Amino acid sequence: MSDVNVAVAGLGYWGPNLARNFDDLARLTWICDASAEQLERQGPRFPTAQATSDFDEVLADDAVDAVVIATPVPTHFDLARRALAAGKHVLVEKPPALKAEEAEQLRALAQERDLAVMPGHLLLYHPGVQKLRELVDTGSLGEILCLYGNRQNLGKIRKDENALWSLGVHDLSVILYLIGEEPDEVWARGNAFLTPGVEDVVFCFLRFPSGKIAHMHLSWLDPHKMRKITVVGGEKMAVFDDMELERKVTVYEKAPEQPAHTYGEWRTRTGDIWCPKIPNDEPLRLECEYFLGLVEGDGERDQVAADGLAVVRTLEQLQASLEAVPA
Numbered sequence: 001m002s003d004v005n006v007a008v009a010g011l012g013y014w015g016p017n018l019a020r021n022f023d024d025l026a027r028l029t030w031i032c033d034a035s036a037e038q039l040e041r042q043g044p045r046f047p048t049a050q051a052t053s054d055f056d057e058v059l060a061d062d063a064v065d066a067v068v069i070a071t072p073v074p075t076h077f078d079l080a081r082r083a084l085a086a087g088k089h090v091l092v093e094k095p096p097a098l099k100a101e102e103a104e105q106l107r108a109l110a111q112e113r114d115l116a117v118m119p120g121h122l123l124l125y126h127p128g129v130q131k132l133r134e135l136v137d138t139g140s141l142g143e144i145l146c147l148y149g150n151r152q153n154l155g156k157i158r159k160d161e162n163a164l165w166s167l168g169v170h171d172l173s174v175i176l177y178l179i180g181e182e183p184d185e186v187w188a189r190g191n192a193f194l195t196p197g198v199e200d201v202v203f204c205f206l207r208f209p210s211g212k213i214a215h216m217h218l219s220w221l222d223p224h225k226m227r228k229i230t231v232v233g234g235e236k237m238a239v240f241d242d243m244e245l246e247r248k249v250t251v252y253e254k255a256p257e258q259p260a261h262t263y264g265e266w267r268t269r270t271g272d273i274w275c276p277k278i279p280n281d282e283p284l285r286l287e288c289e290y291f292l293g294l295v296e297g298d299g300e301r302d303q304v305a306a307d308g309l310a311v312v313r314t315l316e317q318l319q320a321s322l323e324a325v326p327a
């Protein structure tokens, strides 16, 4: 167990999951929520933590090493900035800010004060995504040609965030993580069918400097529940499917080839299809452990801040493309 003192702000739907993990892994010293009702509901679950509705009370406590922010998205930047300014390490739910300029400010402030500001990109800690990364990094799939994410379902219909920001942040964090580049061309189209100005269905296209291309289908108006990322390599193809219980990752030994006897004609090759073993570890626990490691001086603090910035910058570009053609 780590002796880092952690405060969790925001105890609505997601925050209690973070509080539970930090209560197990470190010292949960404060829980904070603007709503007295939430504090009353969650307080008994975390008897060793002090409770407050005043974020400044948490920041004023010198014993607090790290602040975890699970409040609504529009509050992230301001709360993260104030926590960094007070000398606290920060784990902030995704996206860490609504503008690239704000994410840059968070990164600069963290660098200046030698603190961690880590976005809650949960999927990056998923053992299935780690396996995809290993397959990409070891060259097992050959050169990566294209990849795409499917994040579709019927519901949950949101009114304050469109499908790009609400759903796309997950796939985008994985796509940028696997490719290791930021796109130099982005394109997004969608439509707001239910709530004016809030796109329920968004299609995105991204092209990277290396020539790789990616696509995301994001929707809460769909008959299929899909949580899938497909990576097409020149030698093999791999799929991460988070709806599967056991077969989270499948590798397809399928590829194009040019046998010598075909004199330059392309053929396709089909071989085995197999599923590597993926550990059952809870991604959120792994994310929390990674953050505690950063606080204690392990890992690359600036890399996580840079990852958060890259995702916000790309979301901002996609949003601009979406708005360029009014629905």
Ligand SMILES: NC(=O)c1ccc[n+]([C@@H]2O[C@H](COP(=O)([O-])OP(=O)(O)OC[C@H]3O[C@@H](n4cnc5c(N)ncnc54)[C@H](O)[C@@H]3O)[C@@H](O)[C@H]2O)c1
Pocket (backbone or CB within 6 Å): 009, 010, 011, 012, 013, 014, 015, 032, 033, 034, 035, 038, 053, 055, 070, 071, 072, 073, 075, 093, 094, 095, 120, 122
């Ligand atoms: N990583 C994931 O898979 C995942 C899943 C769900 C939600 N989230 C993220 O978690 C965050 C919270 O989402 P949610 O669904 O739990 O929202 P929610 O509305 O259920 O909870 C937010 C809580 O924050 C409190 N709050 C608001 N402003 C505050 C402030 N200034 N100080 C302290 N408390 C404040 C509210 O009273 C509320 O209890 C969002 O950023 C969301 O994107 C992440």
